[in-house]
Amino acid sequence: MRKKIVLTGGGTAGHVMVNVALIPKLKEQGWDIVYIGSHQGIEREIIGRIDGVPYYSVSTGKLRRYFDWKNFKDPFHVLKGIWQAYRLIQKEKPAVVFSKGGFVSVPVILGAWLNGVPSVIHESDLTPGLANKIAMPFATKICLTFPETKEHVHADKAVYVGAVVREELKHGRAEQGRMLCQFDGKKPVLLAMGGSLGSKTINDTLRACLPALLSKFDIIHICGKGNVDSSLADQKGYKQFEYVNEELPHLLALADLVVSRAGANAIFELLALRKPMLLIPLSKAASRGDQILNARSFEKAGYAEVLMEENLTNESLQAAIHRLYENKDRYKKNMERSGGTDPLQTLLAVIQDTAR
Numbered sequence: 496m497r498k499k500i501v502l503t504g505g506g507t508a509g510h511v512m513v514n515v516a517l518i519p520k521l522k523e524q525g526w527d528i529v530y531i532g533s534h535q536g537i538e539r540e541i542i543g544r545i546d547g548v549p550y551y552s553v554s555t556g557k558l559r560r561y562f563d564w565k566n567f568k569d570p571f572h573v574l575k576g577i578w579q580a581y582r583l584i585q586k587e588k589p590a591v592v593f594s595k596g597g598f599v600s601v602p603v604i605l606g607a608w609l610n611g612v613p614s615v616i617h618e619s620d621l622t623p624g625l626a627n628k629i630a631m632p633f634a635t636k637i638c639l640t641f642p643e644t645k646e647h648v649h650a651d652k653a654v655y656v657g658a659v660v661r662e663e664l665k666h667g668r669a670e671q672g673r674m675l676c677q678f679d680g681k682k683p684v685l686l687a688m689g690g691s692l693g694s695k696t697i698n699d700t701l702r703a704c705l706p707a708l709l710s711k712f713d714i715i716h717i718c719g720k721g722n723v724d725s726s727l728a729d730q731k732g733y734k735q736f737e738y739v740n741e742e743l744p745h746l747l748a749l750a751d752l753v754v755s756r757a758g759a760n761a762i763f764e765l766l767a768l769r770k771p772m773l774l775i776p777l778s779k780a781a782s783r784g785d786q787i788l789n790a791r792s793f794e795k796a797g798y799a800e801v802l803m804e805e806n807l808t809n810e811s812l813q814a815a816i817h818r819l820y821e822n823k824d825r826y827k828k829n830m831e832r833s834g835g836t837d838p839l840q841t842l843l844a845v846i847q848d849t850a851r
């Protein structure tokens with residue numbers, strides 16, 4: 496009989512992409528796949544583009560660390576979500592549940608636990624996110640991207656896996672990227688992206704530096720939904736995208752260097768593609784500081800230049816980009832030494848072993 500797996504994770508693309516990497520491999524291994532996400536999250540759109548993966552949505556609440564009146568209502572949404580996930584898992588009878596984290600994964604992991612179904616969680620960041628922290632006691636195994644995360648997780652459950660990178664990102668063609676951007680190929684290409692949602696701070700600073708930067712680079716700017724500046728649409732050597740799907744491998748293949756937030760998926764993708772990167776982590780004021788730890792870990796390994804958001808100015812951004820470009824060969828050499836494990840295969844093996 497074919498085995499069934501329930502996948503979950505969402506809220507931002509970073510909480511969906513490991514699932515996107517897993518799905519083709521799970522299909523090859525003959526699994527039936529079902530996805531449980533939220534009603535409105537980006538996961539609905541991303542998974543909806545993939546054939547053969549039925550999508551069910553459950554109610555969920557945002558788990559905030561700050562005061563908001565919605566904090567009084569959201570626990571009820573989460574309780575409703577647990578009940579919905581419980582019923583769905585009871586009906587689907589999966590052999591295992593896999594979660595990539597994000598708020599929606601909490602009701603799903605609890606729904607699995609209540610049904611006695613084993614579950615595997617993947618944590619992308621150096622320190623576990625709030626959703627994963629809540630879900631971890633109910634999970635069977637917890638797969639880690641950074642070896643340092645072992646300190647934060649129950650020893651019997653932790654498995655070091657590494658970063659799972661989508662296979663298709665490795666098959667981009669620079670020429671196709673150049674066509675998409677209509678660049679003439681005479682200048683090196685800088686790609687800037689602010690995580691899956693875009694970053695207003697990075698967008699504004701980069702745009703303020705355009706006149707100076709465009710004399711040296713062609714620039715691809717992935718700026719996030721609703722953030723395209725139409726007044727710059729005709730600017731030669733500057734191409735904006737809100738969010739890209741199939742185009743991303745080609746744009747990355749074209750890029751000589753990258754300016755990015757320090758979300759875990761993005762930085763490991765850049766490492767796998769050996770792209771010299773300037774990381775501007777999301778500040779502690781706006782997050783739990785996980786991106787700062789991710790960025791510092793990459794800086795220490797010699798893979799990235801880091802510019803803290805509080806030090807971000809037009810001048811510091813330009814100086815850091817020029818420094819990165821001058822030292823690009825050193826960064827590439829360090830990345831070549833980053834080792835050759837196969838995290839996707841390791842993760843698949845953990846899922847197989849955990850399934851009932």
Ligand SMILES: CC(=O)N[C@H]1[C@@H](OP(=O)(O)OP(=O)(O)OC[C@H]2O[C@@H](n3ccc(=O)[nH]c3=O)[C@H](O)[C@@H]2O)O[C@H](CO)[C@@H](O)[C@@H]1O
Pocket residue numbers: 507508509510512619620688689690691692717737738739740743756757758759760761762764777782785786
């Ligand atoms: C604001 C926030 O909560 N950020 C968190 C979120 O980031 P975020 O959702 O931005 O996640 P990441 O930077 O880790 O990954 C973004 C993913 O989206 C993809 N992508 C991005 C832009 C685009 O146009 N097309 C596209 O496909 C990237 O290739 C990557 O796979 O999850 C990460 C992983 O848990 C955390 O480290 C971040 O702190």
